[in-house]
Amino acid sequence: MLRAKITLVVIAAAALAMTLAAALSYRGVSDVVAEQFDRALDERAVTAVALLGVDRTPPVRPDTTEQVLSAAGAVRPLDPARAALPVPESALAVARGARASAREDITVDGAEYGVLTAALPGGGAVMVAQHYAGAERIDHAFLWRVPWTTVAATALSALLSWLALDRILRPVRRLARVTRDITTTQDLSTPLPPAGRDEIGQLTRSFTSMLAALRRSRDQQQRLVQDASHELRTPLTSVRGSAELLQRGRGRLAPEDEEQILTTLVTEAAALDTLVRELVDLATDRxxxxxxxxxxxxxxxxxxxxxxxxxxxxxxxxxxxxxxxxxxxxxxxxxxxxxxxxxxxxxxxxxxxxxxxxxxxxxxxxxxxxxxxxxxxxxxxxxxxxxxxxxxxxxxxxxxxxxxxxxxxxxxxxxxxxxxxxxxxxxxxxxxxxxxxx
Missing domain, CATH: 3.30.565.10 (Histidine kinase-like ATPase, C-terminal domain)
Known part of the structure; x- marks a missing residue:
């Protein structure tokens, strides 16, 4: 059914478009989340360096942990309740003054952290670690919502396209019904549905022109048959009358009468041959x-x-x-x-x-x-x-x-x-x- 086929095409196109949009959106959201994560880590490190410079410690946050790293590699957590973070080589290089800062990802007890190490003015460095749990939560929430949103949007598109196609294809169904009736009844005078201005209207007008041409062709054929039968009747009647006359007067007709009858037969036969040939040419137009x-x-x-x-x-x-x-x-x-x-x-x-x-x-x-x-x-x-x-x-x-x-x-x-x-x-x-x- 045309309506179902077009609906399937619409569903496939909508699903593909929404999948591509979701993939591009996910990539954009991931970039934004990563950018916000890095910015928060930078701001926390700047705050920790400033507070440590005046012998104060930054306030405790549940998703971050800080520790001071000496040039010798000694670690002092700023929150005694939290375990010390592992120290990568890049962080030691910052504490020894070889680098201004370092950025690393570390894993502690199965949890992944982003770590930013910044140098302290008096020597050593401060390590600020932020848990990726918040970013992962946003990522998982986005990934969970995308399939359901895609399914819902696809279903809505299918419903709307099904309803819209019912209205759009209604003239086509009317045209198909009328043409079936014409095929069944052979009544070429059956009127077609009103034609609009769209492509379906153009199709209806084309069918109307075709039916008009078929009606003219049928009328011409009927007139040709009627006229041909009338025109053929005259030479056939003459030929038959002359033949019957020869049959009845066989052996009893004068030579001149017999010659006249034969001449009439030949003339009418030639006229009949010409008429038939022209009728065939006119009907077939080779x-x-x-x-x-x-x-x-x-x-x-x-x-x-x-x-x-x-x-x-x-x-x-x-x-x-x-x-x-x-x-x-x-x-x-x-x-x-x-x-x-x-x-x-x-x-x-x-x-x-x-x-x-x-x-x-x-x-x-x-x-x-x-x-x-x-x-x-x-x-x-x-x-x-x-x-x-x-x-x-x-x-x-x-x-x-x-x-x-x-x-x-x-x-x-x-x-x-x-x-x-x-x-x-x-x-x-x-x-x-x-x-x-x-």
Missing amino acids: STEEEPAEVDLPAAAEDAAHRHRQRTGRAITVTTRGPVPVRARPRAVRRCVDNLLSNALKFSPEDTAVTVHVEGARLFVRDRGPGIPPGERAAVFDRFYRGPRTQAVPGSGLGLAIVHDLVSADDGTVFAAAAPDGGAEVGFDLPPHSPTGR
Whole structure:
């Protein structure tokens, strides 16, 4: 569960942070305690030297003991009730005048003392010993409290993070619940929870956009299936009727009637083959597997014009004015130019020429046909659209729809307009190619 995983991460981070803080604090506290211990020992030694200089002894303290050390090494405790301290070599050196002071740690009956030996003005030295029990007590108290404080702080962090994550992840749980419902019911119209301004809101808006795209895709697929079934029904009905006529009149039809029926079968079969091929191309768009690259529009136009001249024997010219390279899928661009030329040749009279114009990042084909009324210029790119003037012209009504889909996939736009001297201009604009990409 995401909530539990994040809580564990928070607990681990809090425990690590508090452990590091405790370790650094312990080191700082130890340094401060040691500094205070040394300062107290120095102050006690200064006091003892001053009092001994006026033949007085310092007041007795439970954690310290003092003794006078002669140059010969004789020891005289200032408190007769306390045992004499062992004398290290450094303390003897101070008593003999070889050193001004000495600092040592000694152990007496298992207890550790810090000893400071200071020289006396009249000769000899005074040894001041302070028990480490107070410093050790502070150290032990700190070490005992740190684990409990860390555990308590970690538990509090876990509780607060658990409660906070419940509120933070609530929109995610709502989104997950709605998406499960959509997966179960397949109802893409189910509304998603309201989107906030944070990252979860961005995720919700992304899901909303994805659902909208899926709804559009499903609607387009359903329309494609419905339109395709309608368009397929006409050539299939013609093929079936012609075949049944041949079957019933086998051997009894005049040769010219039989030839006409066979011609109808071949024509309708070819139309059916073209329709099926265009439907497959429109539904799958195999060109999307191709990566966009720099495309030379004049070269693409010349190549398409050459192929259509050889195929149809028609006059096709190519003109250019300030062409620029465009960024698109090369095979998709060739398919678009082929479809535009096929469409123009289909609507132009046999004795007229068709012209391909390339201007900058724009390519359009000009025909000499009946033209396109203003109200139909956007509709000609719809699937299966056949205007009133073109009902009798053979075709599937998918050529320009394929152009629209291919150009849109490359961030381009399509257009249809009236030619200045009659006919129509149909083409597309593509984004110019940039050496650094889009």
